[in-house]
Amino acid sequence: MGKCPKCGRVxxxxxxxxxxxxxxxxxxxxxxxxxKAIRPLR
Ligand SMILES: [Zn+2]
Structure with missing residues (x-):
């Protein structure tokens, strides 16, 4: 996991x-x- 220091999105x-x-x-x-690889399967 990584959080952008600029916009705060993870x-x-x-x-x-x-x-x-x-x-x-x-x-x-x-x-x-x-x-696409990290999208949850639904
Ligand atoms: Zn950002």
């Missing part, structure tokens, strides 16, 4: 590539933005 990988300015309002949006 990621599975320490150096997760993301855009700090990008605000994801829902959990589904958050999951959709993650690599």
């Amino acid at each position: 990621f599975a990988k320490t150096n997760q590539n993301h855009t700090c300015d990008e605000v994801l309002s829902t959990v589904d949006d958050y999951i959709a933005a993650q690599p």
Whole structure:
């Protein structure tokens, strides 16, 4: 797990590539933005 010091978001990988300015309002949006490998199976 890694937490971005800039935006405070927590990621599975320490150096997760993301855009700090990008605000994801829902959990589904958050999951959709993650690599497919770490998405929960539903
Ligand atoms: Zn960030």
